[in-house]
Amino acid sequence: MPELPEVETVMRGLTPILQGRRIVGVKLNRANLRFPFPTNFVQDLTGARVTSLSRRAKYILIHCDHGQTLLVHLGMTGRFSVKAPENPSPNLGAFYFDGPHADGKGPHDHVIFSLDNGVQLIYSDPRRFGMMDVFAEHAAESHERLAHIGVEPLGNQFHGAALAAQFKNRDVPLKSALLDQRVVAGLGNIYVNEALHRTRLSPLRRAKTLVKSSSFDPRLDDLARHIRDILQDAIRAGGSTLQDFADTDGKAGSYQQRFVVYDQEHAPCVTPSCRGTITRIVQSGRSTFYCPKCQK
Numbered sequence: 144m145p146e147l148p149e150v151e152t153v154m155r156g157l158t159p160i161l162q163g164r165r166i167v168g169v170k171l172n173r174a175n176l177r178f179p180f181p182t183n184f185v186q187d188l189t190g191a192r193v194t195s196l197s198r199r200a201k202y203i204l205i206h207c208d209h210g211q212t213l214l215v216h217l218g219m220t221g222r223f224s225v226k227a228p229e230n231p232s233p234n235l236g237a238f239y240f241d242g243p244h245a246d247g248k249g250p251h252d253h254v255i256f257s258l259d260n261g262v263q264l265i266y267s268d269p270r271r272f273g274m275m276d277v278f279a280e281h282a283a284e285s286h287e288r289l290a291h292i293g294v295e296p297l298g299n300q301f302h303g304a305a306l307a308a309q310f311k312n313r314d315v316p317l318k319s320a321l322l323d324q325r326v327v328a329g330l331g332n333i334y335v336n337e338a339l340h341r342t343r344l345s346p347l348r349r350a351k352t353l354v355k356s357s358s359f360d361p362r363l364d365d366l367a368r369h370i371r372d373i374l375q376d377a378i379r380a381g382g383s384t385l386q387d388f389a390d391t392d393g394k395a396g397s398y399q400q401r402f403v404v405y406d407q408e409h410a411p412c413v414t415p416s417c418r419g420t421i422t423r424i425v426q427s428g429r430s431t432f433y434c435p436k437c438q439k
């Protein structure tokens with residue numbers, strides 16, 4: 144599943160392809176992905192010029208000049224391919240993601256956007272857990288998919304105090320609290336495991352134990368900083384933890400080789416002077432990897 148760094152990387156890759164271009168055609172090869180496309184989808188986007196792109200949690204927002212915004216979630220297997228008019232394997236931006244190159248005719252090529260320069264942007268999604276919607280820009284705050292999302296971990300509002308405010312009344316394991324999208328936007332399992340190890344906090348600790356009546360544990364500032372650093376590192380490394388995502392040379396991104404706890408069961412802990420061993424447990428149906436010796 145694409146995590147926040149992959150979504151950020153896709154958004155940055157799409158920006159030079161889409162920004163300033165007019166969408167001259169939208170073709171839907173089916174009526175739905177995870178949800179049905181809105182009835183006005185093709186009509187609202189045809190003729191629109193893309194002004195900018197942004198990301199919120201794991202959603203890509205494609206802002207258009209007539210006040211409409213295209214909202215995209217890649218689900219588990221969604222990806223974009225770029226097809227240029229005369230070059231079957233174009234390199235139109237710093238990054239694009241094509242895997243096996245889509246031509247718009249494959250069984251999993253569900254949406255085709257035609258741009259005013261002849262380029263086609265093809266959305267493929269074998270498992271169809273992705274979604275797209277189009278909505279009026281001014282309604283973004285109240286959009287059902289965006290309204291309840293928590294603080295953006297790469298934004299200025301993300302720090303120890305923000306985490307403390309969320310953890311204050313949360314009598315749940317720290318890991319569950321961090322994976323709650325109302326607490327932090329778009330944070331996934333891999334990055335939570337890594338950040339908790341770096342901060343030496345146990346994923347089993349109750350979130351509210353880090354908050355006192357008038358102050359909070361200073362490790363919450365460390366936790367926020369480590370989450371930000373780990374996400375930034377992953378974005379710099381090409382954002383890829385997935386075989387499906389390849390950079391322009393067709394290589395998978397390299398960030399997964401740097402995980403120190405995720406998928407490292409039985410490995411020695413890398414914390415200096417800790418002689419612990421990385422252990423795997425299951426929390427809320429998902430794997431947790433941590434060092435029981437130094438994470439308290």
Ligand SMILES: [Zn+2]
Nearest residue numbers: 412417434437
């Ligand atoms: Zn350890």
